[in-house]
Amino acid sequence: MKRLVLLFAVLCVAVGMSMALDYGVRGGVALGNMALDPEFEEWGSSDFDDVIKMGFYGGFFIQYPLSETMGLMGELNYIQKGDRYHQEVDGDNLNYIFYGKVLEMPILFYFLPMEKMTLYAGPVLGYVLKGGFKYKVSVDDPAISWYEGLDMNEYINRFELSAAAGGRYQFAGKYFGEVRYIYGFSNIFKDDTDGMLPDEMEGKTSTLTIGFGVNL
Amino acid sequence: MKKIMISLILIVAVAAMASALNLNYGLRTGLAIGNMAVDPDPTESEPGLENKMKMGFYCGIWARHMMNEKIGITVELNYVEQGDRYTDEGSGFTEHAYMIQNTLELPILFTYLPMEKMTLYAGPVLGYALNGGIKMVHDFDDPDVAEYMGYDFGEWLNRFQFSAAAGIKYEITETFFGEVRYTYGFSIVISEDQELMSEYVEAIPRTLTIGMGINL
Numbered sequence: 001m002k003r004l005v006l007l008f009a010v011l012c013v014a015v016g017m018s019m020a021l022d023y024g025v026r027g028g029v030a031l032g033n034m035a036l037d038p039e040f041e042e043w044g045s046s047d048f049d050d051v052i053k054m055g056f057y058g059g060f061f062i063q064y065p066l067s068e069t070m071g072l073m074g075e076l077n078y079i080q081k082g083d084r085y086h087q088e089v090d091g092d093n094l095n096y097i098f099y100g101k102v103l104e105m106p107i108l109f110y111f112l113p114m115e116k117m118t119l120y121a122g123p124v125l126g127y128v129l130k131g132g133f134k135y136k137v138s139v140d141d142p143a144i145s146w147y148e149g150l151d152m153n154e155y156i157n158r159f160e161l162s163a164a165a166g167g168r169y170q171f172a173g174k175y176f177g178e179v180r181y182i183y184g185f186s187n188i189f190k191d192d193t194d195g196m197l198p199d200e201m202e203g204k205t206s207t208l209t210i211g212f213g214v215n216l
Numbered sequence: 217m218k219k220i221m222i223s224l225i226l227i228v229a230v231a232a233m234a235s236a237l238n239l240n241y242g243l244r245t246g247l248a249i250g251n252m253a254v255d256p257d258p259t260e261s262e263p264g265l266e267n268k269m270k271m272g273f274y275c276g277i278w279a280r281h282m283m284n285e286k287i288g289i290t291v292e293l294n295y296v297e298q299g300d301r302y303t304d305e306g307s308g309f310t311e312h313a314y315m316i317q318n319t320l321e322l323p324i325l326f327t328y329l330p331m332e333k334m335t336l337y338a339g340p341v342l343g344y345a346l347n348g349g350i351k352m353v354h355d356f357d358d359p360d361v362a363e364y365m366g367y368d369f370g371e372w373l374n375r376f377q378f379s380a381a382a383g384i385k386y387e388i389t390e391t392f393f394g395e396v397r398y399t400y401g402f403s404i405v406i407s408e409d410q411e412l413m414s415e416y417v418e419a420i421p422r423t424l425t426i427g428m429g430i431n432l
Contacts, residue, residue, distance in 0.1 A: 025243065025430065027275075058245070058275070134364075142411070144349075144372060148365035155361065174432070194359065214243070214432060216391050 022063040028211015030055040034083035037202040048085035055080025073108040081205040091140035100131040118168040126160035155193040241279040246427015248272040252300035255418040272297025290325040298421040317348035335385040343377035372410035377403040
């Protein structure tokens with residue numbers, strides 16, 4: 001399944017390239033957050049703060065112009081989404097981390113209001129390669145950390161639907177800086193997780209990505 | 217966060233320098249197939265344990281300065297996921313033991329172009345271990361989930377690593393190239409003051425990378 005999705009995506013990229021369209025690569029940091037229902041604080045007596053989970057993203061894009069100022073953009077990205085809950089106890093850092101490593105295919109409608117700027121928005125189809133949660137303790141002295149977790153393969157909803165909107169600014173000819181917000185509509189956990197998570201729990205990702213890219 | 221900032225600044229600095237000196241430069245990424253020379257060998261003490269490859273990821277930027285038409289020097293800055301994996305098959309589950317080392321490496325490669333489209337290179341690699349440790353994974357067949365736990369060795373790592381690399385690069389088009397490289401480590405990953413394992417383990421990474429890159 002995973003291979004089929006990847007193969008299809010690579011084919012799309014290859015077809016785009018052979019049509020001599022504008023294409024390039026992009027990469028950067030993904031700041032992850034997740035809307036949990038019931039919220040993490042309601043799971044038990046918890047003093048954990050909701051903080052940002054840092055991740056990474058990288059991918060390809062292809063642009064298909066419809067006119068001089070607008071067009072369609074297809075992408076294939078790998079992105080590390082998720083959320084982190086943090087508490088500090090006696091100098092030790094305790095973290096609960098929820099994560100979803102997603103292969104996503106956005107189809108974005110773009111608009112060029114100025115010469116160097118691109119604005120875009122559109123739907124994103126995602127395929128969750130890996131998802132789960134982990135508990136990580138970073139000890140202060142000695143400076144080591146310890147973690148345990150669960151990859152919830154069977155209890156993950158593999159297909160995720162999101163919406164993305166963002167902007168790009170060109171500099172030095174072929175390079176650009178980019179900021180994008182991706183809002184997830186799908187619950188990435190299955191309703192019944194056999195007690196691994198609270199019943200009927202919902203987790204929807206929302207991710208801010210900041211990075212740069214190159215037009216090839 | 218600090219690490220990401222440092223690497224971002226480094227990337228921008230190297231990119232700026234490369235464009236100022238009018239060098240060839242570009243990006244590279246792909247698969248890192250990890251192995252480690254572990255002493256004492258775990259497969260000897262535990263029958264049924266098999267030494268497997270650990271799949272990881274690498275990415276980086278490179279800049280090349282040609283001294284004459286055929287000979288030049290390539291400097292790179294890469295992030296590489298090195299390590300090793302040992303696997304034991306049980307009934308209904310598989311156990312994996314990972315050794316992990318995520319390294320920021322700075323290779324200085326002596327480059328030779330025997331033909332127009334082919335590049336051979338070899339040289340020393342200075343590495344900085346960002347994190348490393350061990351991870352145990354218990355992969356169940358039914359339900360399809362994977363439980364894991366592990367340690368990041370933090371201050372018990374030998375942060376500075378020394379290796380040698382040799383490889384080959386083939387230009388597919390003007391922009392793209394394919395690449396294969398072998399990195400042979402000389403430094404032991406885990407330092408001798410560690411208090412976690414009863415027995416001191418000497419592990420030295422050996423990594424084969426297969427990937428592609430672009431000329432910018």
